[in-house]
Amino acid sequence: LPNRANAYSGIFRNQINLTEVYLPETLTTIGSGCFEGCSSLTNINLPSSLININEEAFSNCVSLPIVINTPNLEYLGVNAFCIYDNKIGSLVGIENLGKITTIKSSSDWNSGCFRNQTSLTYAKLPNTLTSIGRHAFYNCSALSSITLPPSITTIDYSAFDGCTSLEIEDLSLPNLTEIQTFAFNGVRITKISNLGKLISLREISWNENIFGDKTTLTLV
Numbered sequence: 001l002p003n004r005a006n007a008y009s010g011i012f013r014n015q016i017n018l019t020e021v022y023l024p025e026t027l028t029t030i031g032s033g034c035f036e037g038c039s040s041l042t043n044i045n046l047p048s049s050l051i052n053i054n055e056e057a058f059s060n061c062v063s064l065p066i067v068i069n070t071p072n073l074e075y076l077g078v079n080a081f082c083i084y085d086n087k088i089g090s091l092v093g094i095e096n097l098g099k100i101t102t103i104k105s106s107s108d109w110n111s112g113c114f115r116n117q118t119s120l121t122y123a124k125l126p127n128t129l130t131s132i133g134r135h136a137f138y139n140c141s142a143l144s145s146i147t148l149p150p151s152i153t154t155i156d157y158s159a160f161d162g163c164t165s166l167e168i169e170d171l172s173l174p175n176l177t178e179i180q181t182f183a184f185n186g187v188r189i190t191k192i193s194n195l196g197k198l199i200s201l202r203e204i205s206w207n208e209n210i211f212g213d214k215t216t217l218t219l220v
Contacts, residue, residue, distance in 0.1 A: 009034055009054075016040055023047050030057045032077060039063060046070050050098075053080050065090040065119065073098030078106045078133075082115045089117035097126050105133025105156050112138045112158075127151055132159045134180075141165060150174050153196075158182040167216070171195075181210055188216040 009031035012018060016037070021044040032055040035041060042063050046053075050070045055077035058064065062083060068091070076097065083089040091114065103113050103125075112135030114120060122145040123137070131154040137143060139162035146166060152173050157180040160166065167188045176196030189211060195201075201210060211217070 010036060013037055019043065021045075025049050028052065030054060032056055033059070035061055037061075048072060051075065053077060055079060056082070060084055060087065061089075062087050063090055065092050067093040067095050068097065069095040070098050071096050073100055076100050076103060076113065078104045078113070079111050079115075080113055081117060082110075082112055083117060084110055084115075087116060089114075089119060091117040091120045093121055094123035094125075096124065097129075099128045100126060101128050102131040103129070103133050103136045105136065107134075112136055114140060116140075118142055122146065125149055125152075130154065130175075132156060134158065135161070138162055148173065152176060154178045155183045156180050158185065160187050161185040163187050179210060184211050185209070187211075190216050191219045192217070193219070 010033035011031060012035050013033050014037040016039050018038045019040050019042050023045055025047045026049060027047050028049055029052040034057050036056045037060045039060065039062050041061050044066065046068060048071055050073055052075040057077065057080050059079050059082045081091060113133060115135050115138045118141050120140045121142050124147045127149045128151060129149055130151055134156040136159045138158050141162060141164050143163045144165045153175050154177065161182045164186045170191045170193050171189050172194040174194050174196050176198055
């Protein structure tokens with residue numbers, strides 16, 4: 001289901017009566033906006049052959065309770081699973097994101113790859129990952145378990161903002177070079193043992209901080 005070069009495909013965009021999709025094991029690419037706004041979609045298989053899930057591919061698929069398991073994935077586009085307009089999402093878990101290096105971000109305030117996926121409970125991020133983009137997991141309020149690989153170098157603005165069920169016993173990111181404000185706002189962190197190669201922990205204003213709820217923090 002590919003894109004034309006630099007074009008928005010939206011092949012099944014806003015098919016609001018679509019409930020089930022069965023994709024072939026030969027499929028390697030899901031184009032940008034392909035299933036965007038398919039609000040009744042409740043069942044789809046993501047074949048292990050997938051290499052690319054492009055921009056907005058499943059944005060506003062608010063009824064899709066799946067676990068993402070894509071062992072050969074190499075590209076995950078901006079806002080691929082984003083839920084907009086304060087709607088709630090139904091994504092269950094992230095088991096395998098293959099070999100991606102970046103969870104991409106956008107300058108749009110309402111963006112974020114997994115934004116508002118309020119049923120998401122766990123995410124296992126691959127050891128190839130180096131960058132977590134702006135609002136990547138914003139308001140994933142049920143997220144209680146996440147694997148943050150040591151390969152991460154950059155965590156952008158509000159990446160985990162509003163992940164109020166998330167508890168991190170020991171935040172250790174030995175290759176970190178940049179972290180932006182509100183990155184862990186609302187997350188309960190017990191210990192920060194390694195912030196890698198950071199040169200600055202800066203706040204833009206008095207109410208914009210990086211670690212949010214610090215009531216559980218005992219050791220830095």
